[in-house]
Amino acid sequence: MATLKTLEVSQAEMATEYLKKILLAPVYDIAIESPLTPCDKISARLGNGNQVFLKREDQQPVHSFKLRGAYTKLSNLPASQRDKGVVAASAGNHAQGLALAAHKLGVTATICMPITTPDIKVDNVRRLGADVRLIGKSFNDAQSASIDIASNEHKTLVHPFDDPDVIAGQGTVAKELLQQNHQLDAVFIPVGGGGLLAGMAVYLKQLRPDIKIIGVEAEDSACLKAALEKGEPTDLEQVGLFADGVAVKRIGQHTFDVIKQYCDDVITVTTDEICAAIKEVFEQTRVIAEPAGALSLAGINKYCQTSQGNEQLAGILSGANMNFHSLRYVSERCELGEQKEAVFAVTIPEEKGSFKRFCQSLGSKVITEFNYRFVGKEQADVFVGVKIGGTQERKALCQKLNEQGFVAIDLTDNELAKLHVRYMVGGPNPNSAQERLFRFEFPEAPGALETFLETLGELWNITLFHYRNHGAAYGQVLAGFEVDNDEQLAFFRHLKALGYKWQEESQNPAFKAFLSK
Template sequence: MAVPLPLSSAPTGAEYLRAVLCSPVYDVAQVTPLQVMNKLSARLKNTVLVKREDRQPVHSFKLRGAHAMISGLNEQQRANGVIAASAGNHAQGVALSATGLGIRSLIVMPLTTPDIKVDAVRGFGGEVLLHGANFDEAKAKAIALSEQEGYIFIPPFDHPAVIAGQGTIGMELIQQDAHLDRIFVPVGGGGLAAGVAVLIKQLMPDIKVIGVEAEDSACLMAAMNAGQPVDLDRVGLFADGVAVKRIGDETFRLCREYLDDVITVDSDAICAAVKDLFEDVRAIAEPSGALALAGLKKYVEQHNLEGERLACILSGANLNFHGLRYVSERCELGEKREALLAVTIPEQKGSFLKFCQLLGGRSVTEFNYRYASDKDACIFVGVRLTGGQTEREEIIRELRDDSYQVVDLSDDEMAKLHVRYMVGGRPAKPLSERLYSFEFPESAGALLKFLQTLGTYWNISLFHYRSHGTDYGRVLAAFELVGHDAEFEQHLEQLGYDYHDETDNPAFRFFLAG
């Protein structure tokens, strides 16, 4: 078994280098692959490589730092047991390492921690105490218990031994590809970024190391601006693995000295990166795991990089499965592949068809509408883009040139999070209408065929459609009809799509019917 080297409270770069080289992490951790992302490389005109830390036994890099510290405890400390605070990944690393060394472990986790991470900690032999609304409250509880009960506190990032353990990733990166130009590292508390940066700068200082933070938990950026670690007023929990209110003192010292740059990204960009990882290497990353790739993509765009070898660290894959719903909904916006618009169109037959034809063959990804008055209709519409921001501006210009009132909602967080699901309600006057659900092939022209067959003859009083990337699209539509209309029934059959009469559906009657 390797023996970790003792480190002072503020080790030099050379001391960190020796500690990384002698690290005992490979007693439990694996050397993870560095994979080329071929599709993204072609798109970005750079060679993009991803370091697959999701392949570790605990599906994240945190095992390295936890084991580096725990394996260095003396016999008395081991007998006392260890305690840690974590949103999940550090917790699993501590639990696995401690159990393997025959040491009792207690993990304090925030109440918001996904079940998958709580269950995994218990599966690795750790005891779990759920406490606090966020990491910082869990950490305060863990420290209090360590003082009261004698546990040895294993910090998630702000300790030289933990930092040295994470630095082994940097060693592997240059062993796997000595020609890297830049390495992008996710930043939460800063342990991974500090460890990788200090190692790289001791051995290959020409390689740039860039830290990437989530915009709503950018504690390193705040510390850089203030010149010292500061508390954020609040942190976002979407990328819960990096939801840290305050950067560590030692990690900040190292990051400030050794990182070449820091960049922040929003949640939509993270969602787009999750999708990129799945499409390219079939990895399902947690949001914080895709953070570095999101930063890489933004950095390439901002600095017009081309022809470089760029590595990013996929730091973890402990994703709450239900979180994929949000990721799937937002990834197209993060990639600038979808525009969300509020458009006012005339309330008359054929107006939606005319609107779609004006889009020039572009795919409509979403359409929400409910009759409000006899004059105008305000629709919530999504349009798939292939030309990014430039195409979005072009669509808006074309619609306005044709006298449509348009409001761009693509960057409106409330619209994306709430309003898109709330468009509708009851009509302003009683309507004689029938409601139908339709299923049709998700192919070019399918929606236009629907509108040309039905939308030019009968007034559509309600319409909802959202593309989910499946083989079949689903539409909910209501038509103004008086009694039995044989011609309408004939057109339904002519359409050739599966349909069902939903007029008596209780949800429709309760929330939407006139």
């Protein structure tokens, strides 16, 4: 009994100390009180009386909440330690926050960053005057280097999350949140190393014990989930790098000690679900959240699939330092995450009219992608994307295709298919002597593909077909045909009758190098 009582007193003292640190944190010397944005579009989509709000930490001077913890830590350092400079490891946002905080306080900062860090974050840190050293492929590699530098160069190590002052600085987000809406039912907080979750949870639970605190992790970087299952921080074998801001192999010890006491649940989300959330954030706010920044909304979306509704839900939009080139990937994956698109591998007979019969079997559904390359005389394997209305409709469509004589395999949850195979359907045509290649612009309207197949597909064998819907007025299509020399005049007459803009690409060097014998 004495041991339990001592433990209870220790936990109470820890919570009180954090509360004091949060209330006294001098973050507003450099940070702003970020707005809490009502998300009417998202709330309407979720329905069931739910109201969604986003705490806009993307509006901070470095477009991330990390500035709060970094400045709090530096402000509390003795002058003797400040004079020797500080060092930190970071995937990017802590680096930018620390660099700006150091600049504000006149402190020299050295930042160790993984070589995988997006250029936008590296450039911003250098622009703020910090010495950037790109080391290793993961946060852990950079962290080890920062520890060595701290020892060898007598600098103070500023940990990105596992430090009481940093945790307290991040906790100021919770202080603002309750002032802006004290009636919240649940708060969704992104988790990397756990600094934001720990700081916010210890504050919120002391003032509102009834509020639900839910951590949200990327499925491929779920170090908190692993720690909770084992009962202590544990190393993941590897982490995914898409959500680089939360790509942490091991939860912090200080953060875990707080989180295990005050966090009610942890939700993990897939890459596709994160991409869908990035799209939703943009449609609601016209801000492009970075993957880690959109985690909380992805968690809200997943939570609302099973919740009772009529709740006020807040998510922390923790950052907007998106690498611009990642947008191509996000665009490809967001509708899969929204359960609005499914992708299938379908085997169809290699005969004239089979494409048309396959399209007719899809009914009125919009085809978003169609990849095909002739490989033999008996059957054809097609990679196809289709707009759907949810998981049940996807399963029903797969069953329908198989019942109608096709062999259909659902690849919607197959990472290899979505990441690589969709771009690799093809190879040289073994019978390419009479093959002609054309690029078309299809109007994005119902029946456009069927019109194409009726005009050309039943008269000439289609040897290649690639189409991807990108939401524009016209879709880009690449198609190949077997056209004998004595059929060329008739073929071009049908091309003219089709009425679509086209251009022949039979002599294109890319076609000759990869798709033609």
